[in-house]
Structures are given as structure tokens and as C-alpha cells.
Amino acid sequence: MPxxxxxxxxxxxxxxxxxxxxxxxxxxxxxxxKGSGAGGSVNAMLPSAAVKFTKGTPKRYTGIADSGRTLHRYFCGDCGSPLYSQRETTPENLALRIGTLDNPGPMKLVAHIWTKSARSWDHMDPGTQQIAGQPDAPPAK
Ligand SMILES: [Zn+2]
Ligand SMILES: [Zn+2]
Incomplete structure (x- = not known):
């Protein structure tokens, strides 16, 4: 595996x-x-241990996500590229912004989440899973 x-x-x-x-x-x-300046983000959900930073340290912005969770968003402090996000409660996983890969190879978009706030210009392949909000939201308190 490369x-x-x-x-x-x-x-x-x-x-x-x-x-x-x-x-x-x-x-x-x-x-x-807002974070992408575009229609949203495209991510690979990964164990945090699989991603190693070999140069530089991303800056962090912490905010409340649409799900109500506290979410850390990591980006380059010099050029602003979004790199990944991570829930405060699950540091063992992260969502890597896949557009920052040099050599992505064959990958497939299989799901869209938060489709209820999708912009009018976004086309979604009807063959993908589409979820109106957060797929694994905790029950409302
Ligand atoms: Zn999002
Ligand atoms: Zn940069």
C-alpha cells in the first residue's frame, strides 16, 4: 500500500x-x-493515528458544529488551507479534508451529510447515501 x-x-x-x-x-x-469558502467539505474518516504531520503544526479553531458538538478545525496558519477536523469528544478519529492530498488515487464519494443545508449549486449523485443532518447524532437532551 503506497x-x-x-x-x-x-x-x-x-x-x-x-x-x-x-x-x-x-x-x-x-x-x-464557511470554513471552505465553497459548498462544504469532502472528507475521509480516519483513525487519528493514521495521520502523521511531518512538517509544521496546523492552527486550530474550535467552534460549535451544526450538530451541537464542539469541533476542532485545523488549518494552515499561513495560507488558510483547511486540513482536518476532530470532535472534542473523539480525538481518536479525524475527518481529513481530502483535497489536501497530493496523490489521492481512486476514491469514491459514498455519502452526503447535512443535505438540508446544501447550497443550490451542489449536485449530489442519487447513487450516494444522503442524510439530512448528522448521521450519528446523539439523542436530543
Ligand atoms: Zn460540515
Ligand atoms: Zn499553508
Missing amino acids: TLTGGCLCGAIRYTVDADIKELRACHCTNCQ
Whole structure:
């Protein structure tokens, strides 16, 4: 399995991924729209241990996600590329912004989440799973 590599736009942050990524998930939540400056984010859900930063340290912005959870968003402090996000309560996993990979290879978008806030220009393949909000939201208190 070839090691995947990636980094931010300016090159200040570099990382490797030791995992075989096949399936991706798009998030259309309003926070991902603002954070990306686009329609949302496309992510690989990975164990945090699979991603190693080999150069630089991402900056962190912590906010309340549309799900109500506290979410850390990591990005390059120099060029602003979003790199990954991580829930405060599950540091063992992260959502890698897949557009920062150098050599993504064959990967498939299998699910869209937060479709209820998707922008009008977003086309979603009807063959993918589509979820209106958070797929694994905790029960409302
Ligand atoms: Zn950068
Ligand atoms: Zn999102």
C-alpha cells in the first residue's frame, strides 16, 4: 500500500496517511461552507493515528458544529488551507479534508451529510447515501 502524502497550499504543513482510503463523505453543513469558502467539505474518516504531520503544526479553531458538538478545525496558519477536523469528544478519529492530498488515487464519494443545508449549486449523485443532518447524532437532551 503506497503511503499517501498531502499538505496545505503553501507547503508549510505536510503530512502522511497510513491508511487505504476508498470511501469519502461530503459535508454540507453551514460551518463547512464557511470554513471552505465553497459548498462544504469532502472528507475521509480516519483513525487519528493514521495521520502523521511531518512538517509544521496546523492552527486550530474550535467552534460549535451544526450538530451541537464542539469541533476542532485545523488549518494552515499561513495560507488558510483547511486540513482536518476532530470532535472534542473523539480525538481518536479525524475527518481529513481530502483535497489536501497530493496523490489521492481512486476514491469514491459514498455519502452526503447535512443535505438540508446544501447550497443550490451542489449536485449530489442519487447513487450516494444522503442524510439530512448528522448521521450519528446523539439523542436530543
Ligand atoms: Zn499553508
Ligand atoms: Zn460540515
